[in-house]
Amino acid sequence: NAGVTQTPKFRVLKTGQSMTLLCAQDMNHEYMYWYRQDPGMGLRLIHYSVGEGTTAKGEVPDGYNVSRLKKQNFLLGLESAAPSQTSVYFCASSYSSLAGGYEQYFGPGTRLTVT
Amino acid sequence: GQQVMQIPQYQHVQEGEDFTTYCNSSTTLSNIQWYKQRPGGHPVFLIQLVKSGEVKKQKRLTFQFGEAKKNSSLHITATQTTDVGTYFCAGPMNSGGYQKVTFGIGTKLQVIP
Numbered sequence: 001n002a003g004v005t006q007t008p009k010f011r012v013l014k015t016g017q018s019m020t021l022l023c024a025q026d027m028n029h030e031y032m033y034w035y036r037q038d039p040g041m042g043l044r045l046i047h048y049s050v051g052e053g054t055t056a057k058g059e060v061p062d063g064y065n066v067s068r069l070k071k072q073n074f075l076l077g078l079e080s081a082a083p084s085q086t087s088v089y090f091c092a093s094s095y096s097s098l099a100g101g102y103e104q105y106f107g108p109g110t111r112l113t114v115t
Numbered sequence: 116g117q118q119v120m121q122i123p124q125y126q127h128v129q130e131g132e133d134f135t136t137y138c139n140s141s142t143t144l145s146n147i148q149w150y151k152q153r154p155g156g157h158p159v160f161l162i163q164l165v166k167s168g169e170v171k172k173q174k175r176l177t178f179q180f181g182e183a184k185k186n187s188s189l190h191i192t193a194t195q196t197t198d199v200g201t202y203f204c205a206g207p208m209n210s211g212g213y214q215k216v217t218f219g220i221g222t223k224l225q226v227i228p
Binding site for chain 2: 033035040041042043044045090092103104105106107108109
């Protein structure tokens with residue numbers, strides 16, 4: 001099993017450009033999450049999904065959109081990138097929500113720089 | 116909204132010294148999880164605590180969940196260079212009918228050989 005994979009690993013964008021980050025998991029997990037990690041800010045939840053076809057906003061959703069058309073994939077889109085979106089993005093998945101007691105499995109991360 | 120506060124943010128210790136990080140919530144948590152992130156890596160699940168007053172050990176790591184289920188701690192005995200990394204606690208949060216997750220800011224541990 002590959003676990004959670006993320007594509008791409010690195011990306012440099014110019015302000016105003018768009019891109020999509022792809023997350024895939026092969027563990028048949030219901031829940032999937034997108035986080036961003038910035039120095040001194042910890043992990044902040046952007047959007048999450050509790051199942052195929054559903055999405056919900058997290059702590060910092062502005063400037064991002066997501067889609068979960070297939071259970072194993074969770075896409076994060078930036079329509080018009082801004083320098084404030086320079087960050088490391090982590091995808092994670094779990095059998096259920098944290099409240100249900102199942103740990104999250106994280107992908108390796110995508111390092112995005114917006115110039 | 117609910118927050119999970121974690122202290123300290125940074126800690127430097129000599130190899131062999133002990134280390135503790137603390138996590139506090141403003142509300143009662145149904146459970147709390149701990150993760151470790153090595154430099155340049157991704158967070159990896161360490162353990163989950165569910166019961167009031169629960170204590171769990173993993174070799175040199177001791178995890179505690181407070182009696183009121185509002186605080187937790189991770190203690191490392193006799194640190195080694197392999198313990199270097201950032202340790203996060205994470206607690207569940209209800210919002211709009213869905214369950215979300217709140218991570219503490221993390222404690223970055225540096226071990227000086």
